[in-house]
Amino acid sequence: TLACRDLSQLGLFAKVDTVAFRLLKTHLPGPYTIILNATREVPRMLLHPKRRTIGLRVPAQPIAQALLAELGEPLMSVSLILPGESEPMSDPYEMRDALEHQVDLIIDGGYGGVEASTVISLVDGEPEVLRVGCGDPQPFMV
Template sequence: MAKLVAIHPQNPQQRLIQQVVDVLQSGGVIAYPTDSGYALGTALGNKNGLERIRQIRSLSKRHDFTLMMRDLAHIGEYAKLDNNAFRLLKKILPGAYTFILEAARNVPKRLLHEKKKTIGVRISAHGVVQALLTTLDEPLMSVSLILTGHEFYEIDDVRGALDNQVDLIIDDGYCPPEPTTVIDLSSGNAQIIRRGAGDTSLLE
């Protein structure tokens, strides 16, 4: 049964954030709230956690995982950014966007799109996510929590679907699913792949 931790969305309790980080650093998989609904996450180097998330979501090897990052300073370590892309990210982040970027050489191959060598990157404005990443001090491997036949609005929805499949679930109240806007910058131009919660007028 997954451990349930209730964390305040605007003023996350550091003691509880540390509990979540301890689970991640010991190889765990978590379900956590973001500014676009719940997500599944595991530590960057956790191959077993990656496979567990793939099994929960029934994902193929070609599915892009997203690196959930604290701020722009982290992105350059994992993805290639030209000046135009950097300016765009600086203008609209943090927020409900996922950017597809060409991966830097040091990114583990298991995280990359098999053919394109790209990676998804997010910087969430959610208070719990920011606190978690600040304490973890590295990006989180992440995918949205989407399961056929389930809708995730309340913590009971998440527990009902995942209680025996993840190690910890963060509860911070009502968290409706609204997918991120996905923008592909890997070709040098901004291409909107999916319109979601992020305002696309900011791209103009």
């Protein structure tokens, strides 16, 4: 998944038709991962190997938004689930204890939630809910 600062940046990496744009404009930023057909701007290693699709997010979280604005380019986004664990880490102090000697930077944004984003595919034109998470999928069902 690529985290983008806004819809204009998202549009560089995904093919967004008018219907999809209206849906995205209404519901992003927010707790959604949107699956779309990728443009040629997406590095091959980030694409789904058979479908040439990409997951994209526009997070509402202020620290993520500030990072994305400062960088001016998207960031690859993953949940922090360490080997042997089944849930993502959410405690910044535990993250620091476990990772401070393995990463360049840890930003303490407070405790995070463990519920994943809602994943919506807009690949075939019709919204398809692939995973229900913390975002309400109902507004995407047109």
